Amino acid sequence: MRDVARLAGVSQPTVSRVLNETTTAISISEETRQKVFDAVRELQYRPNMTARSLRTQETKMIALMIADISNSFYHPIVRVIQDVARQHDYDVIIADSDHRQDNERHFIEAVTRRPVDGVIMVPIHLTDEEIDHFIAQTRTPVVVIGVQIKHPQVDVVWADDEQATYEAVRWLLTERGYAQAGFVGVPDDFPPGPRRWRGYLRAMEEAGLPVEPDFVLFDGDFTLESGRRCARKVLAQERWAPVYFAVNDLMAIGFILEMQDAGYTVPDDVAVMGFDDIPEASIIRPHLTTVAQLTRELGDKLATTLLDRIEGRSEGPKRVLEIACKLMPRQSA
Template sequence: MTTIYDIAELSGYSITTVSKVLNDYPNVSQKAKKKVMQAVDELGYTPNSSARTLVTNKSWLIGVVFSENLGVGIAHPFFSEVIESFKKHVELYNFDLLFLSRNRGLEQETFNHLKHRGVDGVVVVQAFGDNMVNIDESPFPIVFIDLPVDRPSSVHSDNRHGSKLAVDHLVDLGHKKIAHIMGEQTVFAADERIKGFKKAMESHNLAIPETYMVSGGYFSYEGGREAMIKLLANQDKPTAVVVSGDMMAIGAMKVIEEAGLKVPDDISIIGFDDIAIAKHTNPPLTTIKQDKELIGRQAAIMLLDKMNGETKQYTKVVPVQLIKRGSCRAL
């Protein structure tokens, strides 16, 4: 089995320098890195994880606490893309991921398990804040994705502005009777989108009938269907609907079709997320794009910085963008 002694001999550098290169220490010249990595490739060296842990006093593990109430886990298009982006970035620094997807968030049992596994850091994705342990007592750095702004070290989209973009677009098209299919209000992102919708409607002096605010639950296709059925029951139907998630929007579009109506001829629809399938619906879905790759990358950068001693706590708000397709029309 090839060892770092073999790499040192072939590269001409000391054991200490080889070890620093393999463990990505910053105080190594580019020339030394190049020569050492050439030797690694030539010898086909694979580092022993147990030995690496002993040498660096790190587990090289990052815990991923994933919690959502829809039941699809990371198969949901938004979360899968965010986590994939996070994974790609931390893998550049030789970290592996330990997934804990128990729909419970960062509660005490999960926290204890992470401590037992000796993780170097943790990213918490869409957990619900009520049952969290005191993170001030955490032995490892923690970064949150899609959690309230008062959480230290968190990354989330500008959800309120996304709702404003949606309402502004519909108003520009001449719509005044605009409804909202909400996500579950206990979810931070959904609550922010509701607030953004109400504020945007108010800024245009547009009333929101109570029956125009309908919950689609946890962002599912079925939830969107049920919500749209309720909206179509209105005597005075909306001409447009801002939907808090693309999967719900696709469900709503199907109900409109089943009712003998058309999108956008009879009702315009705007989603939120810009999941991959949104461009392939009939008609293609106008939506608010979340930069899922940037969310994952920013969370990775923030966590790696904290693991390297950064003590500053801050929130990173990722911009959103209106993507115009075929599901909205001018009146």
């Protein structure tokens, strides 16, 4: 910038002012403005964002932590967030926690040492205390996906997946006519597993059906491989449910593949339903019956909610935004 100033025959602050004309209402003569622009072009000058960040205390970056880059559910979300952020002149840095607690911790550590203007994340293992502490220390706006956080300023965008699961399981039992339904889930501390579990429970209760301990599994972690594991566990049992509701598509798909590898037919020997409607749901045979989440809308709401906070358009207590779910009847159940 000093070189630009020298070439344009003005001072460094003047160059700064020309380049950030929007910021200050200060006036610059058209002549020097031109000289500066010419010099910038000539020298191919690009402002150093590191220095700018140090001075302004804002980085024009937002950090996004997803739980599993292999889960297609997140892909449209990533895309939309990148697009919206770009429109507002922010860069997005993406991190993948792989559902691992140490990775989540590392992410938080990274964004406190290297400040960003906002954070969007899927905190699976992070505690409320850790999040509180992060916010207290950095005052960074945070928006989360699909998880309720106690902190009074953390916005959340989610689907009402308890209700959606309830409706899906009810639909399996009443419309599709299954006499019983199993549940392929995750441990209690894996949001949003417990919500979907409650939806399942509600549907079972309403249908007057007992929850058979043999038919419910909690060994998953949202990955395809864990769906296979659950299927192997079922295969080792004597009794199966006629249909299994899996907490997400990836596990449903793993479950189906393992069943098929073992020589069974879906949905005749065992039916399977998923949640998310990722592209693979329409690749696998039979096509996966599932619940779609409007992920583009989800991404859009995440990004705009965060930017509203960052740019001061939203100051109050936390907002909870809901996105719609839609039953996608296909062939697997």
